[in-house]
Amino acid sequence: MPMEQGHLSQRKFRRHEHLAHRGELQDHVLHLEEGWASRYCVLPDGRRQITALFLPGDYCEPQWLLSGKAELPILALTPVKARAIPLAGVHARPGDTVMKLLGGVLQNHDRQTAWIVSLGRKTALERVAGLLVELFERLQATGKVDDNRCTIPLTQQDIADVVGLTPVHVNRVLGDLRNRGLVRLSGKILHLPYPQALGAAASSSSERPVDPDAQRTAWPAGKAA
Amino acid sequence: MPMEQGHLSQRKFRRHEHLAHRGELQDHVLHLEEGWASRYCVLPDGRRQITALFLPGDYCEPQWLLSGKAELPILALTPVKARAIPLAGVHARPGDTVMKLLGGVLQNHDRQTAWIVSLGRKTALERVAGLLVELFERLQATGKVDDNRCTIPLTQQDIADVVGLTPVHVNRVLGDLRNRGLVRLSGKILHLPYPQALGAAASSSSERPVDPDAQRTAWPAGKAA
DNA sequence: CGAGGTGTTGATCCTGGTCAAGTACCGTGG
DNA sequence: CCACGGTACTTGACCAGGATCAACACCTCG
Numbered sequence: 001m002p003m004e005q006g007h008l009s010q011r012k013f014r015r016h017e018h019l020a021h022r023g024e025l026q027d028h029v030l031h032l033e034e035g036w037a038s039r040y041c042v043l044p045d046g047r048r049q050i051t052a053l054f055l056p057g058d059y060c061e062p063q064w065l066l067s068g069k070a071e072l073p074i075l076a077l078t079p080v081k082a083r084a085i086p087l088a089g090v091h092a093r094p095g096d097t098v099m100k101l102l103g104g105v106l107q108n109h110d111r112q113t114a115w116i117v118s119l120g121r122k123t124a125l126e127r128v129a130g131l132l133v134e135l136f137e138r139l140q141a142t143g144k145v146d147d148n149r150c151t152i153p154l155t156q157q158d159i160a161d162v163v164g165l166t167p168v169h170v171n172r173v174l175g176d177l178r179n180r181g182l183v184r185l186s187g188k189i190l191h192l193p194y195p196q197a198l199g200a201a202a203s204s205s206s207e208r209p210v211d212p213d214a215q216r217t218a219w220p221a222g223k224a225a
Numbered sequence: 226m227p228m229e230q231g232h233l234s235q236r237k238f239r240r241h242e243h244l245a246h247r248g249e250l251q252d253h254v255l256h257l258e259e260g261w262a263s264r265y266c267v268l269p270d271g272r273r274q275i276t277a278l279f280l281p282g283d284y285c286e287p288q289w290l291l292s293g294k295a296e297l298p299i300l301a302l303t304p305v306k307a308r309a310i311p312l313a314g315v316h317a318r319p320g321d322t323v324m325k326l327l328g329g330v331l332q333n334h335d336r337q338t339a340w341i342v343s344l345g346r347k348t349a350l351e352r353v354a355g356l357l358v359e360l361f362e363r364l365q366a367t368g369k370v371d372d373n374r375c376t377i378p379l380t381q382q383d384i385a386d387v388v389g390l391t392p393v394h395v396n397r398v399l400g401d402l403r404n405r406g407l408v409r410l411s412g413k414i415l416h417l418p419y420p421q422a423l424g425a426a427a428s429s430s431s432e433r434p435v436d437p438d439a440q441r442t443a444w445p446a447g448k449a450a
Numbered sequence: 451c452g453a454g455g456t457g458t459t460g461a462t463c464c465t466g467g468t469c470a471a472g473t474a475c476c477g478t479g480g
Numbered sequence: 481c482c483a484c485g486g487t488a489c490t491t492g493a494c495c496a497g498g499a500t501c502a503a504c505a506c507c508t509c510g
Binding site: 043044049051052063067072102105110113116117119121122203204 | 270277288328335338342344347389428429
Binding site: 155156157167168171172174175 | 455456457458459
């Protein structure tokens with residue numbers, strides 16, 4: 001009995017409450033109105049990795065349109081208000097929403113690709129800096145940045161679980177960024193005096209000499225068939 | 226001038242030739258018939274990370290159906306034979322192919338999620354073991370495994386660029402796995418005497434005591450609203 | 451008020467990186 | 481036939497980026 005898409009589809013979750021459980025079938029997609037959520041994975045011995053962050057304005061797991069199932073659990077990092085979009089309705093009258101959802105899938109896919117590069121090849125400092133600018137820009141896109149300031153409700157533990165580090169080390173890196181004057185993070189307020197500069201630190205840390213003859217084997221790259 | 230989908234759409238690439246360049250617009254998707262390819266990213270200072278592997282039978286970048294554009298370059302790791310599937314045709318008569326492509330997108334998405342967990346939280350040994358079983362199983366699914374043996378045309382450098390390690394260290398880890406009798410990798414032939422056991426090594430290395438009270442903060446996980 | 455979740459800092463350890471040399475294995479051309 | 485040059489693989493010695501262990505300060509919220 002699918003209900004109309006009116007205000008009745010509004011759902012609330014408390015901090016640390018699950019929006020979805022591992023392997024659970026999903027007949028809807030959530031559109032976050034307020035609060036943050038995360039997709040995560042726990043290894044048998046307790047190691048945790050967050051594989052996606054969902055911010056206000058995001059669809060929470062657009063790919064459920066295609067799979068109808070949550071591969072991994074989704075956890076509220078803060079109190080969350082969301083609108084549930086029943087998939088039955090979308091499938092019945094495939095309109096604008098389908099394209100938005102597929103766009104969301106694509107965006108998440110590309111974001112994940114970028115994170116694979118980060119986790120595989122970047123230093124702790126680059127990863128943390130990268131996360132901060134990514135979040136800054138995503139919040140900026142939804143008008144949630146003012147005077148280079150925004151609210152990041154993440155714990156240092158959360159950050160660690162995103163960037164694949166220890167909370168202790170995240171702390172040190174944040175301290176380092178603070179010393180360099182690139183980041184001011186007090187309480188949950190993030191202030192980036194020079195977002196540009198932080199972006200630079202995220203790509204390839206300034207120290208690391210940009211090796212001009214980086215190509216291991218110079219594949220001409222221009223020998224099309 | 227799009228050609229018919231007959232045998233004329235067959236395309237060949239040599240080793241180290243690009244199937245697609247970074248940012249290039251794509252009016253087709255490739256279906257690999259023979260050979261392996263990889264999506265990769267190079268940082269300004271030369272660090273490389275492979276973010277996807279394409280095996281025979283795979284669609285190469287199904288999401289091009291949605292984006293029409295290659296975000297990252299695709300490189301042939303071996304000589305490649307592929308069938309080009311023009312997207313114009315797919316959009317015109319959306320049939321079975323669309324679902325197959327969307328399924329491919331979903332599969333790649335999930336695979337990337339798994340790799341984020343690996344790169345973020347697993348040890349060198351677990352990552353390498355994980356890669357080998359993944360490839361073994363993907364080849365098995367297309368009937369390319371016989372007597373627990375299959376062909377892996379990857380260089381140790383390639384493997385390193387997938388698992389985010391140094392080729393030197395990959396070598397040591399492979400040696401370790403060989404000593405444990407879990408892997409026999411001579412030339413390009415991979416032999417897994419006990420695929421099962423290797424899978425176990427990939428999840429959480431046997432040494433690592435499975436911490437029973439792993440939950441950092443015991444979130445009841447059962448307090449639905 | 452106390453308790454538990456956080457953030458901060460120091461000392462020490464260890465996984466994996468770096469540097470370097472040497473080997474094996476080609477396919478090429480003399 | 482062998483000499484060669486290039487790529488891939490191995491191995492050792494040493495180094496360093498983060499992890500681990502531990503203690504403490506802070507702060508919010510029962």
